[in-house]
Amino acid sequence: MEKLMEQFLEQSAQAEENFYRVEEQRLQAEDRRREAEHARELHMLQMLAQVFSSGRPSSSSSSPPKPSPLARPPHRSSGFRCQVWRLLERYYSLGSSSLGGMDDDVVSLVKSIVPPLTSKKHKGQDGRIGIIGGCKDYTGAPYFAAISALKVGGDLSHVFCTKDAATVIKSYSPELIVHPVLDSPNAVEEIEKWLPRLHGLVVGPGLGREDFLLKTAKALIERSRARDIPIVIDADGLWLVTHQPAVIQGYQKGILTPNFMEFTRLFEALHHEPMNSSDHQRSVMQLSAAMGNLTLVLKGEQDLISDGIYSCSVEGSGRRCGGQGDLLSGSMGVMAHWAHAASTAGLIRGMNPSVVAAFGACSLTRQCNNQAFQRHGRSTTTSDMIQEIGPAFRKLFES
Numbered sequence: 114m115e116k117l118m119e120q121f122l123e124q125s126a127q128a129e130e131n132f133y134r135v136e137e138q139r140l141q142a143e144d145r146r147r148e149a150e151h152a153r154e155l156h157m158l159q160m161l162a163q164v165f166s167s168g169r170p171s172s173s174s175s176s177p178p179k180p181s182p183l184a185r186p187p188h189r190s191s192g193f194r195c196q197v198w199r200l201l202e203r204y205y206s207l208g209s210s211s212l213g214g215m216d217d218d219v220v221s222l223v224k225s226i227v228p229p230l231t232s233k234k235h236k237g238q239d240g241r242i243g244i245i246g247g248c249k250d251y252t253g254a255p256y257f258a259a260i261s262a263l264k265v266g267g268d269l270s271h272v273f274c275t276k277d278a279a280t281v282i283k284s285y286s287p288e289l290i291v292h293p294v295l296d297s298p299n300a301v302e303e304i305e306k307w308l309p310r311l312h313g314l315v316v317g318p319g320l321g322r323e324d325f326l327l328k329t330a331k332a333l334i335e336r337s338r339a340r341d342i343p344i345v346i347d348a349d350g351l352w353l354v355t356h357q358p359a360v361i362q363g364y365q366k367g368i369l370t371p372n373f374m375e376f377t378r379l380f381e382a383l384h385h386e387p388m389n390s391s392d393h394q395r396s397v398m399q400l401s402a403a404m405g406n407l408t409l410v411l412k413g414e415q416d417l418i419s420d421g422i423y424s425c426s427v428e429g430s431g432r433r434c435g436g437q438g439d440l441l442s443g444s445m446g447v448m449a450h451w452a453h454a455a456s457t458a459g460l461i462r463g464m465n466p467s468v469v470a471a472f473g474a475c476s477l478t479r480q481c482n483n484q485a486f487q488r489h490g491r492s493t494t495t496s497d498m499i500q501e502i503g504p505a506f507r508k509l510f511e512s
């Protein structure tokens with residue numbers, strides 16, 4: 114019996130070793146294929162850039178000029194030029210890892226949207242954010258999003274959730290304002306009363322997928338849109354968008370933050386065909402276009418942000434714990450308000466404010482993950498990351 118057991122263990126160890134060997138070979142081949150594809154694409158775009166970038170300094174293939182994220186397409190009126198510009202943008206962003214400074218340029222734009230802390234302001238000016246989400250099953254997600262909005266620097270954070278989620282969420286934190294209205298018969302009217310006081314809305318964390326909750330969320334998105342409020346849609350809010358894309362399509366103050374699964378569902382719903390999962394940048398551009406060029410953030414090893422393609426690769430860690438996406442969407446809700454306010458005030462020009470907000474929130478989330486991981490390693494949770502928001506924010510945007 115013992116001998117049999119030994120044999121069995123040996124065989125399974127061998128099988129495991131074989132599996133890892135084959136897997137490693139597969140990953141190496143995939144890396145080589147991607148590198149070759151990337152090089153081909155860069156080369157092609159480089160040639161296009163040289164042909165079309167009249168007025169720009171000519172670029173050597175090894176060191177292309179550093180792009181300014183502030184720059185605008187030269188003549189937006191011309192469709193052809195616009196297309197060329199997009200190719201150039203793509204070329205520059207594809208080359209961004211070798212350029213190095215790209216992230217720094219966008220980070221400095223994020224710095225410029227952060228409102229200064231002065232004694233002249235009243236409570237509420239730096240952001241009153243609403244979270245639509247929180248139901249019987251999910252109380253953590255809306256809490257993470259709402260507390261992150263506060264810790265980033267928003268002044269007031271409202272959670273609109275179902276009745277049975279409200280007491281639970283209140284008990285997590287006295288800092289949140291929690292409205293137990295999401296499943297009341299007149300939920301839309303109850304919540305709409307608050308819209309004039311809100312600077313940003315985050316729809317989806319812990320919302321659930323019950324029809325009546327999604328119906329309420331839909332009506333609130335429509336009414337917030339009519340009031341020109343920046344809207345971040347995440348988690349179950351994206352389930353709604355997958356089934357009814359028109360609810361947010363074309364809204365320039367809308368930001369979608371899908372993880373890979375959510376992205377795939379959305380892509381396949383809009384394109385009626387399977388996604389080519391080997392080229393994420395292309396898929397992001399395609400989906401963004403299908404959604405009316407709104408800002409899209411595909412979260413992952415790098416966060417890919419359209420319009421154009423920006424990639425945020427601030428170093429995080431290998432730890433993925435539930436709720437990181439809620440930290441992201443909550444902080445993005447505040448930053449979207451700041452970015453649009455800064456844009457209206459003429460403080461940022463030439464770059465889509467939603468992209469600046471998205472980049473800011475992605476960098477921050479990843480930096481929080483990195484710092485929390487240094488302290489807690491494998492046991493890092495989203496609560497640990499939330500503890501890092503203050504120091505991470507200072508390090509990225511206030512130094």
Ligand SMILES: NC(=O)C1=CN([C@@H]2O[C@H](COP(=O)(O)OP(=O)(O)OC[C@H]3O[C@@H](n4cnc5c(N)ncnc54)[C@H](O)[C@@H]3O)[C@@H](O)[C@H]2O)[C@@H](O)CC1
Pocket residue numbers: 250251252253254255317318319320321348349372373374375435436438439
């Ligand atoms: N503590 C809480 O209350 C939390 C609640 N959450 C809520 O839970 C609800 C459902 O969210 P789910 O994300 O589970 O939704 P989905 O049902 O869309 O996710 C399906 C599955 O996809 C997997 N997945 C994610 N990224 C992937 C990738 N790159 N490749 C392969 N698989 C991947 C996830 O592990 C998940 O099990 C939402 O309302 C969400 O807000 C989450 O935010 C996590 C924390």
Ligand SMILES: Nc1ncnc2c1ncn2[C@@H]1O[C@H](COP(=O)(O)OP(=O)(O)OP(=O)(O)O)[C@@H](O)[C@H]1O
Pocket residue numbers: 348371372373412413414415416429430433434435436437438439440441475478479
């Ligand atoms: N592979 C990765 N490497 C580094 N960072 C990552 C990786 N995947 C995700 N992240 C970071 O975590 C953030 C949230 O992405 P994630 O995929 O965890 O979202 P989510 O599944 O929607 O989260 P939630 O658990 O809140 O629903 C991303 O914006 C990114 O900063």
